[in-house]
Amino acid sequence: MxxxxxxxxxxxxxxxxxxxxxxxxxxxxxxxxxxxxxxxxxxxxxxxxxxxxxxxxxxxxxxxxxxxxxxxxxxxxMSRTFQNIALFHGMNVLDNVKLGAHTKLKSGVLSAGFRLPMTRREERDLGHEIEKDIIGLLELDHVAHTPVEDLSYGLQKRVELARALVMKxxxxxxxxxxxxxxxxxxxxxxxxxxxxxxxxxxxxxxxxxxxxxxxxxxxxxxxxxxxxxxxxxxxxxxxxxxxxxxxxxxxxxxxxxxxxxxx
Missing domain, CATH: 3.40.50.300 (P-loop containing nucleotide triphosphate hydrolases)
Known part of the structure; x- marks a missing residue:
């Protein structure tokens, strides 16, 4: 590989x-x-x-x-995690993980900027897919909507892994x-x-x-x-x-x- x-x-x-x-x-x-x-x-x-x-x-x-x-x-x-945690505080676990999916999204800048129906539908489907395939796999269900700054160090490292995995x-x-x-x-x-x-x-x-x-x-x-x-x-x-x-x-x-x- x-x-x-x-x-x-x-x-x-x-x-x-x-x-x-x-x-x-x-x-x-x-x-x-x-x-x-x-x-x-x-x-x-x-x-x-x-x-x-x-x-x-x-x-x-x-x-x-x-x-x-x-x-x-x-x-x-190719996807990578880093030595130091680099999550976005003020955002919950699910939103942090979604940020790793930029390579999978098809909506353009204009569509995203104007929040067109296609963009909203794509983001909604992405959220469902992440919750089913990744949040569940890494046993983050119970903290999916928790701000990342409120998590333990170990859970934050797990969120970083989830964000890398969302690219499949x-x-x-x-x-x-x-x-x-x-x-x-x-x-x-x-x-x-x-x-x-x-x-x-x-x-x-x-x-x-x-x-x-x-x-x-x-x-x-x-x-x-x-x-x-x-x-x-x-x-x-x-x-x-x-x-x-x-x-x-x-x-x-x-x-x-x-x-x-x-x-």
Whole structure:
């Protein structure tokens, strides 16, 4: 589904990424991990179009999207969440989620501005679809009409996931989806990610600090260190890889390190 090939990204004289390639197979969950400064977020910014690399290409479902802006990549079927919560206060959960559906709406600017019947009907149908397919899936029914600022941190992160899902993307990029959550919230988010993959056959690429989550739900793990790829394989292969243990998990203490959240 996603092929990121030989990415080279530099800022001045600093190489953020050197020869990084990531292949996320369709309907699989691929995790990108690595120590602090490994280049994980820089890689996501390249994939989603916020950074333009000096070398390499990004191919989504057979289409080279390397030259496209972030908005155009969204129309191609790419959706992303971010590390920091960026919801619109003063709006309820349902309205925040609706904002993610801009790629699915057909009404033009004039129709929306004058609130023509076609626009109102389209927005009404969209609301029903969101409540049935997404709000229910992520168990947000009880807070659908609650202002987002009144929600707990864990629920707000779930609303962000819902907003990304409303596009029904081919590939979903999750940037630290369980950062700052307690143990129960992490378990719930892991379950929701698995449900999305199973119910919608969505391909997922994620960055995550929590190694327990990564090892539990991922089909494949890619490891970066100082902007370079050092390993790629199944969770079990990564867990026992000596180079990964040395660079990331901690020499001689991989069992402890693998259960801790790490940058």
């Amino acid at each position: 996603l092929h990121v090939d030989d990415i080279q990204l530099s800022f001045g004289g600093v190489n953020a990424l050197s020869g990084v390639s990531v292949h996320a197979e369709a309907q699989e969950i691929t995790a990108v991990i690595g120590p602090n400064g490994a280049g994980k977020t820089s890689l996501f910014n390249v994939i989603s179009g916020f950074y333009k690399p000096q070398k390499g290409k990004v191919v989504l479902d057979g289409q080279d999207i390397s030259g496209l802006k972030p908005a155009a990549r969204a129309y191609c079927g 993307p081919k590939i979903l990029l999750l940037d630290e989806p369980v950062a700052g959550m307690n143990r129960e919230e992490k378990r719930e988010m892991s379950r929701f990610v698995l449900d999305v993959r199973r119910n919608w056959q969505t391909t997922v690429l994620l960055i995550e600090h929590d190694m327990s989550m990564v090892m539990e739900i991922s089909d494949k793990v890619v490891v970066l260190s100082f902007g370079k790829p050092i390993a790629s394989g199944t969770p079990e292969e990564i867990r026992t890889n000596p180079e990964v243990i040395n660079a990331y998990l901690g020499v001689g203490d991989e069992d402890t390190a693998s259960s801790e959240a790490a940058e």
